[in-house]
Structure formats: C-alpha cells, structure tokens
Amino acid sequence: SNLGEARFESYPTAAGMHVEQLDTRSPSVQLRASGDWVGNAAASRSGFTLDFYADDLGKMLDAFGYAGVFSGGETQAHIVAGWPGAPTAFDLARLDGVLKIAVKNGRIPEVSPGVGRLFGLFSVRELPRRLTLDFGDIFRQGFSFNTIDGEVTFKDGSAWTQGLQIKGPAADITVSGRTGLKARDYDQTVVVIPHVGGTLPVVGAIAGGPVGAAAGLAVQGLLGKGLNKAAAARYHIGGSWEKPQITLVAKGAEVKPEEKPSVNKNVP
Incomplete structure (x- = not known):
C-alpha cells in the first residue's frame, strides 16, 4: 500500500458505526481519521475529522499516478467534513466541510x-x-x-x-x-x-x-x-x-x- 501500515478501531452504535481511530503510516505519509457512519442500507452519511501529513507532496502524488503536479512540498492538512454514503464514498464533489492546508518549500x-x-x-x-x-x-x-x-x-x-x-x-x-x-x-x-x-x-x-x-x-x-x-x-x-x-x-x-x-x- 502507498499509505504503508494501517491501524483501525471501531465499534457499533445505535445509529451505525463509530470509527475511533484510523491511522496509516509510511516513511513519508501519515493519515489519522475519526468519525461516524450513521444511517441504514438505504440511506447513510459519513462525518469525519482527518489530519494528514506528507513530507514530500510531489513524491506522494507521483506514487498515486499524478506525476508532475508538485515538486517537494512538506504538507499538513486538516479536514472536518461530511458526505452521503459510506466512508469509502469520500468524494470532493459531494463534500460539505472545511479543509485547512499548509505546504512548505516546494x-x-x-x-x-x-x-x-x-x-x-x-x-x-x-x-x-x-x-x-x-x-x-x-x-x-x-x-x-x-x-x-x-x-x-x-x-x-x-x-x-x-x-x-x-x-x-x-x-x-x-x-x-x-x-x-x-x-x-x-x-x-x-x-x-x-x-x-x-x-x-x-x-x-x-x-x-x-x-x-x-x-x-x-x-x-x-x-x-x-x-x-x-x-x-x-x-x-x-x-x-x-x-x-x-x-x-x-x-x-x-x-x-x-x-x-x-x-x-x-x-x-
């Protein structure tokens, strides 16, 4: 995996599922997320807080197949957002929330x-x-x-x-x-x-x-x-x-x- 090792902790709730912790770590990328997935099979919604760190944004994007967008760039990002569907249905075009981003030296x-x-x-x-x-x-x-x-x-x-x-x-x-x-x-x-x-x-x-x-x-x-x-x-x-x-x-x-x-x- 491009994101390296992962740690996942969750438990069911009356409304759906609470994600206590989703951590992924590689030598160059770290991601931490927590939140809730609520609803039923017919209609559900996800709401999460995500913190992201990459020591080289350019290399990370290269690894995901988007070569040449950035060169270098130490990056920190914080997202508080919700979207319809499961956590795996994350899509910028369906997002309601706020992203704060800081990139250095690229x-x-x-x-x-x-x-x-x-x-x-x-x-x-x-x-x-x-x-x-x-x-x-x-x-x-x-x-x-x-x-x-x-x-x-x-x-x-x-x-x-x-x-x-x-x-x-x-x-x-x-x-x-x-x-x-x-x-x-x-x-x-x-x-x-x-x-x-x-x-x-x-x-x-x-x-x-x-x-x-x-x-x-x-x-x-x-x-x-x-x-x-x-x-x-x-x-x-x-x-x-x-x-x-x-x-x-x-x-x-x-x-x-x-x-x-x-x-x-x-x-x-």
Missing part, C-alpha cells in the same frame, strides 16, 4: 496537459502559462514557493476560498473564489504581486555593468513595496477545467489585493 513545475484536472481548486496548468506571458522569466521554469496556506469550504458541489496564499521568492499569489467540482468550472480572482528582485532582472544590463547593477539594487531598496505594487496584476479565471479562460482585469496601482473580490459574495 515548486509548481511546468506540467503536462491533463495534470491540472487533479487540482481543480486552481489551474496549476494554465495559470503559470499566462504568468509566463506577462512576467517573463519569473515563471518560465515553473514557480518555486516558500508556503501555500489557505482554507477551502466545500458545499453543494463547489469549493470556495477567500484567499489561498502562495508565497515564493519571486512573487506572492492569492487565489479567491469558487471552483465548481460538479460543474468542473472556475469563477476565481487571482492577484499576483511579483517581488522587486524578480521584476527588474535586467536593470544592471540596461544601466551598464557593475555600477548599473548597484544602482538597480539601490533603486529597489529605496522604492521597495511601491515597485512590487506597480508590477502587480489581477486576473479572473472562468470557464471549464479543460479550457479555463484567464483574463487580465487590472494591473499596477489599480490592483488592491486587500479588497475581497466580488466572486466571493456567495461564499457559504
């Missing part, structure tokens, strides 16, 4: 067609391609990140987030809005704020030699966050998972990442 590489369908919560395939067009070499070989943190609410066949934060050496990205897990579509706002060092890679070459490079660093230090904001961009992602439409909505000073995007007004 990379979203250039990925092959189809991989993005696994991570429909945001387009890991098309978004980097669009960012490469707008920001050049910063995203050309994928996107390294220090952290990914966020909370996702699952309800009525959709997943909502009010701010999935991706922070990296080259840029910070915030993803907000809805993913249709049943409809397999997007309605999201993405704000990208590149860091100054990544937005002015040729400052030294333009100014000429080491002196120009030093001047460029001085400019970056003096202007700091102002330059970051001037290079920012806000996008809307709509359309289907297979053919997402990414539209540049605003750039530079027009971008106000602190504002909650309108697509979140119906978050449950």
Whole structure:
C-alpha cells in the first residue's frame, strides 16, 4: 500500500458505526481519521475529522499516478467534513466541510496537459502559462514557493476560498473564489504581486555593468513595496477545467489585493 501500515478501531452504535481511530503510516505519509457512519442500507452519511501529513507532496502524488503536479512540498492538512454514503464514498464533489492546508518549500513545475484536472481548486496548468506571458522569466521554469496556506469550504458541489496564499521568492499569489467540482468550472480572482528582485532582472544590463547593477539594487531598496505594487496584476479565471479562460482585469496601482473580490459574495 502507498499509505504503508494501517491501524483501525471501531465499534457499533445505535445509529451505525463509530470509527475511533484510523491511522496509516509510511516513511513519508501519515493519515489519522475519526468519525461516524450513521444511517441504514438505504440511506447513510459519513462525518469525519482527518489530519494528514506528507513530507514530500510531489513524491506522494507521483506514487498515486499524478506525476508532475508538485515538486517537494512538506504538507499538513486538516479536514472536518461530511458526505452521503459510506466512508469509502469520500468524494470532493459531494463534500460539505472545511479543509485547512499548509505546504512548505516546494515548486509548481511546468506540467503536462491533463495534470491540472487533479487540482481543480486552481489551474496549476494554465495559470503559470499566462504568468509566463506577462512576467517573463519569473515563471518560465515553473514557480518555486516558500508556503501555500489557505482554507477551502466545500458545499453543494463547489469549493470556495477567500484567499489561498502562495508565497515564493519571486512573487506572492492569492487565489479567491469558487471552483465548481460538479460543474468542473472556475469563477476565481487571482492577484499576483511579483517581488522587486524578480521584476527588474535586467536593470544592471540596461544601466551598464557593475555600477548599473548597484544602482538597480539601490533603486529597489529605496522604492521597495511601491515597485512590487506597480508590477502587480489581477486576473479572473472562468470557464471549464479543460479550457479555463484567464483574463487580465487590472494591473499596477489599480490592483488592491486587500479588497475581497466580488466572486466571493456567495461564499457559504
């Protein structure tokens, strides 16, 4: 098993079955779950709390047949959710609950067609391609990140987030809005704020030699966050998972990442 050794403890209740403990452990992945399965053969429902840890999300996904989605990524996740049917009927599209996730020190590489369908919560395939067009070499070989943190609410066949934060050496990205897990579509706002060092890679070459490079660093230090904001961009992602439409909505000073995007007004 890809999940290694497992330990399972349960007992029957008047309403169905209580799972006291489901533990799986391998050298790289740990999963702990507890909860209840209630109802009868005609209609039942599962409600569980799950805690998940992987020391390398990329390797774990590779082992499950989803190669190339992530490289590295120490991951912790906490889910409190319910769904119709038995525990084995777990399905994101039928889930009601909340996921909290934190990933450290990884990379979203250039990925092959189809991989993005696994991570429909945001387009890991098309978004980097669009960012490469707008920001050049910063995203050309994928996107390294220090952290990914966020909370996702699952309800009525959709997943909502009010701010999935991706922070990296080259840029910070915030993803907000809805993913249709049943409809397999997007309605999201993405704000990208590149860091100054990544937005002015040729400052030294333009100014000429080491002196120009030093001047460029001085400019970056003096202007700091102002330059970051001037290079920012806000996008809307709509359309289907297979053919997402990414539209540049605003750039530079027009971008106000602190504002909650309108697509979140119906978050449950």
